[in-house]
Amino acid sequence: MAQRGRLYGIGVGPGDPELLTLKALRLIEAVPVVAYFVAKGKKGNAFGIVEGYLRDSQRREPLVYPVTTETLPPPLSYEAIIADFYDTAAAIVASHLDAGRDVAVICEGDPFFYGSYMYLHDRLAPRFDVEVVPGVCSMLGGAAVLGAPLVYRNQSLSVLSGVLSEEELRRRLADADAAVIMKLGRNFDKVRRVLEELGLAARALYVERATMVNQRIVPLAEVDPMASPYFSLLVVPGEKWQG
Ligand SMILES: C[S@@+](CC[C@H](N)C(=O)[O-])C[C@H]1O[C@@H](n2cnc3c(N)ncnc32)[C@H](O)[C@@H]1O
Known part of the structure; x- marks a missing residue:
């Protein structure tokens, strides 16, 4: 059976690409899959920070938010929609890990400081080998x-x-x-x-x-x-x- 991949939750800093840590850069350049949260139709802030360091052969995995505002008209519930979305995003990342591919989930600032990566971490850390790389927070x-x-x-x-x-x-x-x-x-x-x-x-x-x-x-x-x-x-x- 193939060895499972490792999940990295990587903080990429507040915006200036030179504020990436050496460790974040090394891992981002090494992994086969780079995943990131992004609003529909946008490039993604975290992705913009690391874009210049990626190779064409690395797979980009955008995780596109289904909603961008927390106030939705009833009967829609932001909490329910976003929880389903994080379940789906976790399943996408898990499919790469199960296939033996390491995944870097990049996150602006620090991943554990209001970072959406946390919702993947909570779902995946009990099942996979995980490492979190702190970033310069905003x-x-x-x-x-x-x-x-x-x-x-x-x-x-x-x-x-x-x-x-x-x-x-x-x-x-x-x-x-x-x-x-x-x-x-x-x-x-x-x-x-x-x-x-x-x-x-x-x-x-x-x-x-x-x-x-x-x-x-x-x-x-x-x-x-x-x-x-x-x-x-x-x-x-x-x-x-x-x-
Ligand atoms: C979802 S939180 C993400 C925080 C991020 N994980 C961090 O470590 O800074 C988004 C909020 O962070 C702040 N933020 C993130 N990057 C920023 C920047 N470059 N300049 C100013 N505020 C920023 C804003 O207040 C924004 O509403």
């Missing part, structure tokens, strides 16, 4: 390009999702030494309102597509909430400590 890429030291000395960092309710954002931000807010897009206006209410707006820094060629750093007051892209985040650095 919040660290963002802090670097914003020139924003995140946490000084004994401060703690809160990582928040912009999807949280206004009330919950207010409660958590009021308590935070320093914060990173992910998943802005349509949530931007709500997040900015809360930052203004708490007197944190002057400290908050905003970046779109950090480290990518089309990166944009915009003052908070000038961000158009209707045009804030999905790949954007906010950093509220900790108060400076004069060490």
Whole structure:
């Protein structure tokens, strides 16, 4: 019986291909199959980062999301549709592994930091040999390009999702030494309102597509909430400590 393939969950960093780790690059160049999540009709962010390193002989396996928004009209359920999709994606990856082919599932940033790879990992790690390669996550890429030291000395960092309710954002931000807010897009206006209410707006820094060629750093007051892209985040650095 053929030996089964190995699954690699590989973080490819926030956008700049030079932020791939040496290990990620070595494995991506070596595997016969590179799989990646992607929205219908798009190239895929993670794929764009590694594309220049791939050979024609390597199989590309796009795993195409059936939906891109979490709010669907009833009786459709985002949770049910997306769970079915992850089952199907796991079966596709498993078919390569069963045939003895190693698969790299590439993931922007880090695979275990809000990465869709996690849903494959949960399904496949009990059955296959798996290795996870960490990547530079977007919040660290963002802090670097914003020139924003995140946490000084004994401060703690809160990582928040912009999807949280206004009330919950207010409660958590009021308590935070320093914060990173992910998943802005349509949530931007709500997040900015809360930052203004708490007197944190002057400290908050905003970046779109950090480290990518089309990166944009915009003052908070000038961000158009209707045009804030999905790949954007906010950093509220900790108060400076004069060490
Ligand atoms: C599904 S999460 C993926 C996070 C990713 N696994 C990581 O380690 O950073 C998507 C969110 O990450 C953030 N993000 C990812 N890449 C980004 C980038 N280059 N610049 C700004 N934000 C980014 C955005 O907040 C976006 O809504």
